[in-house]
Amino acid sequence: MTDDATLPPPLAELIEEFGSVGPKDRLQLLLELSEDLPDLPARYADHPEQLEQVHECQTPLFLAVEVTDGTVHLFFNAPKEAPTTRGFAGILHEGLNGQPAQAVLDVPDDTPFRFGLAEAVSPLRMRGMVAMLSRIKRQTRAGLAG
């Protein structure tokens, strides 16, 4: 296990929050995060081809990462009929948006398993969030290089 001190603080707070409640309430938290996921700004909503599809999600999820002055900005698009996928996106948005690029790159790849969600949503469904994180990191790396 990684020391939480190395995680972006909002992400570490979410892990703590999910860990402090039982599986049923974890699902409720996930639902709330899915509802809080911001809509796409017009520049992406009008140009969906600029988003990258995360194929590993059960339902289509699209994301884009912008790195400006070393800070990461995340954009997600997922249908309302896919609240779990939206919830995963919500966790990553809440936990990583506005963080320094290096802090995002330093997030361990197994972090999605630290929310206690595997038992609530089944381990099988966790792969979507793992894939989202890896794509966010890849785009962040590309954003830094570009």
Next chain:
Amino acid sequence: MAYPTDPSAELATYAHPERLVTTGWLADQLAGDHPGLVVLESDEDVLLYDTGHIPGSFKIDWHTDLNDPVTRDFVDGAAFAKVMSERGIGRDTTVVIYGDKSNWWAAYALWVMTLFGHEDVRLLDGGRSAWMAEDREMTREVPTAQEADYPVIERDDAPIRAYKDDVLAHLGKSMVDVRSPGEFSGELLHMPDYPQEGSLRGGHIPGARSVPWSKAAREDGRFKSRADLEQLYQSEQHLAPEEDVVVYCRIGERSSHTWFVLTHLLGFGNVRNYDGSWTEWGNAVRVPVEQGGPSA
């Protein structure tokens, strides 16, 4: 079956109309007292029920409720009894299941309930999307069930479930692959970056016919008419109701939908769902695999 069946004319031509209910019929039942009837929602997305569901319905999750957490198998009799009892379902209860994606996960739950011999379990034709398209009532309120006493029943897999060895013994007889054409031909091995979800080999079981599951559903998620279904499976694919048929997909969910169509809508007497499906066959050592599109 204790609870009355839906007498709607649009269901009457199916082989077993008592296995389907219409949205209008269900709404009528729910408007009054309906002892002996329980509604379940079964979705791909584990949270979809929580965003709103048919009033009084309970969530049943294909993975967390119906699959064994350790062995790749369904739950045992004791676990199943608990899942049923907690939702107020007894052995004689009439259960109506609905869900997303044209009812594919609802059909899966229905098929698993059938493994346990639950007698009266039906699908809501069109599922969640049909109910919502008609602006029928949805709620976020989770009902409290009066716990029932479901007996511990040993699953009887043989009549409707095929294992890998059964499929090997079945080679040369009728088989339906309900996956997408790309999965059937072997072009699509697995989803990108997801080798653990996929299979080491692509293609299909030799002799299987390719009929993607969605061909049995209309745009609105409801099942196609009896005549259209006969055309699809019997005229075009030359399947006959008295034949032994095995259906499969990737993990057995989409093929539950086709199992329902063949068994309950067309009256086939001997259809088994191979739930090991391609994630077992495409990884098994030395089983025969065929590649390429369907032969004309």
